[in-house]
Amino acid sequence: MPATIVVACDTRELIGLRGRVPWDSREERLHFRALTLGKAVIMGRKTWQSLPKAFRPLPGRTNVVLSHNREFRIGGPMVPQDHLRDALHPDVSGTTALVCESLTAALGAYPDAAVIGGADVYEQAVRDPAVTTIRMSFMKPCVTAGKYDVTAFPLEERAYFPSPSALAEQCFRRGRIENHSEFTDVTWVRQ
Numbered sequence: 417m418p419a420t421i422v423v424a425c426d427t428r429e430l431i432g433l434r435g436r437v438p439w440d441s442r443e444e445r446l447h448f449r450a451l452t453l454g455k456a457v458i459m460g461r462k463t464w465q466s467l468p469k470a471f472r473p474l475p476g477r478t479n480v481v482l483s484h485n486r487e488f489r490i491g492g493p494m495v496p497q498d499h500l501r502d503a504l505h506p507d508v509s510g511t512t513a514l515v516c517e518s519l520t521a522a523l524g525a526y527p528d529a530a531v532i533g534g535a536d537v538y539e540q541a542v543r544d545p546a547v548t549t550i551r552m553s554f555m556k557p558c559v560t561a562g563k564y565d566v567t568a569f570p571l572e573e574r575a576y577f578p579s580p581s582a583l584a585e586q587c588f589r590r591g592r593i594e595n596h597s598e599f600t601d602v603t604w605v606r607q
């Protein structure tokens with residue numbers, strides 16, 4: 417399967433506030449788990465740091481953390497991008513974490529990876545032809561309404577996913593739509 421973006425957003429494409437996801441939905445977390453288990457998950461350094469320590473690395477997945485910083489460590493030595501493929505033999509029953517300097521290298525090493533954010537990484541991934549599908553969870557008002565006031569946060573503390581018109585510019589078309597209690601699962605496919 418080709419690389420897929422997995423994202424949850426509210427109706428205004430908001431995905432994060434002050435470095436955190438501003439809602440809590442067990443149903444959506446289980447959906448995320450089902451979509452990513454056994455795969456490589458590629459994420460930005462800030463998203464990695466936003467994960468609760470008990471959940472990082474995300475279990476049962478090869479965690480690939482993007483950083484330009486050669487000094488950045490997640491517990492093991494940094495694996496240079498040239499050695500990414502040789503250094504790791506993904507074991508879907510176990511969990512591995514590594515740092516990579518390049519989204520292209522990460523997608524090259526794990527062509528069926530799930531790209532799991534954040535905003536900076538999503539922005540690049542929608543432009544990368546190796547990413548052909550987006551699984552977007554549109555959170556429903558029952559989960560988001562009254563939980564946060566976006567206007568109380570300065571712009572630099574808000575994280576957004578590209579809008580439907582920006583996705584259309586990258587030739588994504590809306591596909592299957594599946595209704596769940598707390599979110600709507602929308603699949604976008606690159607044409």
Ligand SMILES: NC(=O)c1ccc[n+]([C@@H]2O[C@H](COP(=O)([O-])OP(=O)(O)OC[C@H]3O[C@@H](n4cnc5c(N)ncnc54)[C@H](OP(=O)(O)O)[C@@H]3O)[C@@H](O)[C@H]2O)c1
Pocket residue numbers: 422423424425430431432433434435436437459460461462463464466482483484485488516517518519520532533534535536537538540575
């Ligand atoms: N709702 C959702 O589905 C969802 C999912 C994930 C995250 N989020 C939210 O998104 C927000 C974080 O997003 P963000 O945009 O601030 O940060 P981010 O995308 O998680 O991380 C950005 C960092 O990743 C590294 N990076 C990005 N592209 C790279 C590349 N091509 N090569 C090498 N390194 C690269 C850089 O790290 P260095 O600075 O170390 O070089 C960059 O500063 C948080 O609020 C989080 O909660 C939401």
